[in-house]
Amino acid sequence: MELKIGLIGCGTVGTGLLEILEKKSDYLKEQYDFEAQIVAISDRLKGSILIPEGLDIKRLLSLLNEGKRIDQYYGEGKTAELIEPLDMIEKCEADVIAELTYTDIETGEPATGYIKKALRTGKHVVTSNKGPAALYYSELRKMADQNNLFFRIEGTVMSGTPVFSLFETGLAGNEIREVKGILNGTTNFILTKMELDNMDYAEALKLAQKLGYAEADPTADVEGYDAVAKIVILTNVLLEGGLTPVNVRREGITSLTREQILAAKAQGFRYKLIAQTRKAGDNIEASVSPQKLPLSDPLAGIMGTQNALTFDLDLMGKVTIQGAGAGKIETGYSILSDILAIHQRLKR
Amino acid sequence: MELKIGLIGCGTVGTGLLEILEKKSDYLKEQYDFEAQIVAISDRLKGSILIPEGLDIKRLLSLLNEGKRIDQYYGEGKTAELIEPLDMIEKCEADVIAELTYTDIETGEPATGYIKKALRTGKHVVTSNKGPAALYYSELRKMADQNNLFFRIEGTVMSGTPVFSLFETGLAGNEIREVKGILNGTTNFILTKMELDNMDYAEALKLAQKLGYAEADPTADVEGYDAVAKIVILTNVLLEGGLTPVNVRREGITSLTREQILAAKAQGFRYKLIAQTRKAGDNIEASVSPQKLPLSDPLAGIMGTQNALTFDLDLMGKVTIQGAGAGKIETGYSILSDILAIHQRLKR
Numbered sequence: 001m002e003l004k005i006g007l008i009g010c011g012t013v014g015t016g017l018l019e020i021l022e023k024k025s026d027y028l029k030e031q032y033d034f035e036a037q038i039v040a041i042s043d044r045l046k047g048s049i050l051i052p053e054g055l056d057i058k059r060l061l062s063l064l065n066e067g068k069r070i071d072q073y074y075g076e077g078k079t080a081e082l083i084e085p086l087d088m089i090e091k092c093e094a095d096v097i098a099e100l101t102y103t104d105i106e107t108g109e110p111a112t113g114y115i116k117k118a119l120r121t122g123k124h125v126v127t128s129n130k131g132p133a134a135l136y137y138s139e140l141r142k143m144a145d146q147n148n149l150f151f152r153i154e155g156t157v158m159s160g161t162p163v164f165s166l167f168e169t170g171l172a173g174n175e176i177r178e179v180k181g182i183l184n185g186t187t188n189f190i191l192t193k194m195e196l197d198n199m200d201y202a203e204a205l206k207l208a209q210k211l212g213y214a215e216a217d218p219t220a221d222v223e224g225y226d227a228v229a230k231i232v233i234l235t236n237v238l239l240e241g242g243l244t245p246v247n248v249r250r251e252g253i254t255s256l257t258r259e260q261i262l263a264a265k266a267q268g269f270r271y272k273l274i275a276q277t278r279k280a281g282d283n284i285e286a287s288v289s290p291q292k293l294p295l296s297d298p299l300a301g302i303m304g305t306q307n308a309l310t311f312d313l314d315l316m317g318k319v320t321i322q323g324a325g326a327g328k329i330e331t332g333y334s335i336l337s338d339i340l341a342i343h344q345r346l347k348r
Numbered sequence: 349m350e351l352k353i354g355l356i357g358c359g360t361v362g363t364g365l366l367e368i369l370e371k372k373s374d375y376l377k378e379q380y381d382f383e384a385q386i387v388a389i390s391d392r393l394k395g396s397i398l399i400p401e402g403l404d405i406k407r408l409l410s411l412l413n414e415g416k417r418i419d420q421y422y423g424e425g426k427t428a429e430l431i432e433p434l435d436m437i438e439k440c441e442a443d444v445i446a447e448l449t450y451t452d453i454e455t456g457e458p459a460t461g462y463i464k465k466a467l468r469t470g471k472h473v474v475t476s477n478k479g480p481a482a483l484y485y486s487e488l489r490k491m492a493d494q495n496n497l498f499f500r501i502e503g504t505v506m507s508g509t510p511v512f513s514l515f516e517t518g519l520a521g522n523e524i525r526e527v528k529g530i531l532n533g534t535t536n537f538i539l540t541k542m543e544l545d546n547m548d549y550a551e552a553l554k555l556a557q558k559l560g561y562a563e564a565d566p567t568a569d570v571e572g573y574d575a576v577a578k579i580v581i582l583t584n585v586l587l588e589g590g591l592t593p594v595n596v597r598r599e600g601i602t603s604l605t606r607e608q609i610l611a612a613k614a615q616g617f618r619y620k621l622i623a624q625t626r627k628a629g630d631n632i633e634a635s636v637s638p639q640k641l642p643l644s645d646p647l648a649g650i651m652g653t654q655n656a657l658t659f660d661l662d663l664m665g666k667v668t669i670q671g672a673g674a675g676k677i678e679t680g681y682s683i684l685s686d687i688l689a690i691h692q693r694l695k696r
Contacts, residue, residue: 024521162517162518173376173688298670323667333663340520341517
């Protein structure tokens, strides 16, 4: 079965998705009877394209790899007027809109507006954008449900490492006592370097920046804001809570010293930046803070930029999944994974 | 939607399943629109019961807890002639047969015969029995496919910790480079005790036996036969291989000494009994053997009776899932998990 896909935003994640679709089209057809047609792209910087019959992904990728604009696809030297995202969503005949613009965790815009437009015009939505998911998940999910559409957000937490779909399928029937994870690869990398390579915080941060794991302004990672957004999303999706980021107790890693880390190590403990959430009666207790874990904790062994999440469940007890938390292909895959989930449901 | 279920075998796993269904019927109805009716049970030791309208699970469980026969359900002191499994499968009107008899890894019987009978009479099959899965998976799966039926085996590897359903849904689209895991809790417990509590092999085995983790004759666990059966199942399901247990290179943990384990520890390594499989051209390389893992390996941190599996994937790289590998409720849950997966597919 074929699905028509429109991309709103075509940066790293969009390119990752296109590369996967290009490389694996035969495999996806053969194994899952899945064919993707990219029928629309709108990117404010790179231009737009609307091709109802679906475009040649290989040709588009070679333009993108040469740093050219998307509308060069219509022909060398030609340019086309930008079809703005909202117009593109309305106009195109996509089955699924992949919302891949930048995250604004304060407002959730412009992504939330794009998602609403897509749901209003009868299109399923998949996104790895934390803004809409952290701020408006319940509202958007309700809109989707009312219109018999899917709104899926696998990539918002741990990139393509399955978290939401794991709970939805492989762990179905379990109730959650607690969810606890290492959801930020940058801070986990810094803590790993401070412990194993004996760096101080400033050195480790500098190395993370050099390797592209940390931004020039590392605040969102090191002060815990990124992990807060993710624990809010996990809470609202898995515990049906109504949290926003301000409800979460937050402490970053900037005041942790190498001395504290080494003292913990000597006692058989390891510092990790832990995001956790659980129901306590009618309330939800959610927090992000550095914690001294015993080495027997499954999260204590997660090193470098890896992410991991432990579900504590009424039937299965603790189940932990570990994998990549970022990356072009990994986050591109999160979008494919959600699209395949929609495809499997529509097929039946 | 209601599913009618027949249990063939009603030992630990069957009781675990019944306890879950009893405790969580409201939750399953509300969250998944799932209702289970147990319409038939046949257990060679405990007797049989055939109740087309579905039985009162609570009442049955109290009989089982008192050590009474299943046919006492018809009334105190009454007995009924045993309806043999094959007759019961034919006679009952179950949608799904849960095959829960004992594992015979040499012949796969009598379970394989029961499964074939169920598939021939139009019933889906779920099982945690390693015999049929290790010896006849391809044949049984083909039979199921041809009859438009499901044959699911989540509980054969890592009890209810999702492995097959994880690959089927949350990791869909990935191709496997290698699968590698700690699939036997008994040997992992013994190795953990030898390393952390400085026991020798005989002491650690004795403790495992005392705690009920190891059998009086521990051969199947400590010589690696149990892990071999599981890696065969993983190979045949995930890599579409045609292995049988004799194709797997096998080495147990009985010749490992505490000295070797402590020497490895001093070098920053840890011994684990690793089951692994991968395609190498047209061949499959599968093995079970003790390996010295660097502590950075996600499997190195798996302690005690826990199990874990690492998928090495073309898109996502390494994804590791860790959880229980055995237990009454955990294996009972594996059966529920497969039944819920069937339910979700039939509902649409």
